[in-house]
Amino acid sequence: MRAVDQPLVLPVGRRVRFLHTSADVIHAMWVPALGFKKDAIPGYVTETWALIERAGTYRGQCAELCGTWHSRMPVVVEAVPPERFEAWVAEQRAAMARAAAEAASDRTWPLAELMEKGRGLYNTKCAACHQINGQGLPPAFPPLKGSAVVRGPVAGHLAVVLDGRPGTAMPAWRDQLNDLEIAAIVTYERNAWGNDAGAAVQPRQVRAARAGRSGS
Ligand code: HEC
Ligand SMILES: [Cu+2]
Structure with missing residues (x-):
């Protein structure tokens, strides 16, 4: 500790x-x-x-x-x-320069690579509340295994991660994580613990989701 x-x-x-x-x-x-x-x-x-x-x-x-x-x-x-x-x-x-260049590239990442990055990031950034096994600590911290948001449309999932849930302990990650990091974590959540989206979320989708909300 x-x-x-x-x-x-x-x-x-x-x-x-x-x-x-x-x-x-x-x-x-x-x-x-x-x-x-x-x-x-x-x-x-x-x-x-x-x-x-x-x-x-x-x-x-x-x-x-x-x-x-x-x-x-x-x-x-x-x-x-x-x-x-x-x-x-x-x-x-x-x-930092390498990470920024990697995150800004238009590369389409294979599912396995995003899962690998996503597992590490999820375990350090999200698991304190949602737990390594995705089961959360209800009622304070909801499970992501089987969550309707995580198993639902990508747009809704990205919105919660980018902007958090104001008034709850769920932080906004918009300014804490780059597009690649968010893509990796969201891909991981959608495909871990029996969640079975079977598809990756790419950094460019995160970029588009960010732009949609800020309007700038
Ligand atoms: C400090 C605790 C905390 C951390 C850290 C945290 N969350 Fe959350 N998260 C919450 C809480 C509390 C909620 C439920 C908010 C509410 O009541 O609507 C939540 C809700 C969610 C939901 C919606 C689940 C649903 O079924 O409604 C998703 C998706 C999510 N978090 C993803 C993440 C991701 C990704 C990370 C890491 C990048 C993360 N969370 C880190 C506390 C946390
Ligand atoms: Cu302190």
Whole structure:
């Protein structure tokens, strides 16, 4: 419960400025060894800084009681020499550029490839509520196995995923995931756990669904 998928990599010996905000409720990312603790508040930007003197792994967690998943908000900072930090930034930029190019391409993806990508994304982004086995935790979190939305028309399924269900815990994923990621997750949901659409949803369908709603 103290490990993360993506540690925060920072350079030693350089003053680092942190800008905090939140997309949902108030959190406070706190790494005691670095001395900073500041609320991250939706609609505000708060600021702190640190100067890390020694390379190594620093651990922390959310220090503001923020909801059901408060116990699952670890922070891991990997402090590395500046040259390694620069190399890491360059790698991240290159990976982001590759991912953006891949997502923007007009390629038609085979079902199996979307299922593979979709399983990984679903398990990290959606399974906390809907569960790995798609059965949800009723009545709070509905099952997606056998769901009328997931087994129904693609347009309705995409609308729920893009815009969420305002007033419920179901978030809008429009600004969190790109077209390829949403296509992969929706394809996975439609073909996993005995849901048997038998067809893929392509990134271009997600692009069209986005455009339809925003009107811009
Ligand atoms: C924080 C919890 C949470 C997370 C994370 C979450 N959902 Fe949901 N989801 C909900 C809730 C709650 C509902 C039911 C909303 C309502 O009452 O209408 C829902 C409903 C849905 C529905 C409609 C199901 C139906 O039969 O009405 C779909 C489809 C869906 N979610 C897909 C996703 C996908 C895809 C992801 C990940 C990208 C995701 N959800 C992540 C909480 C969550
Ligand atoms: Cu939190």
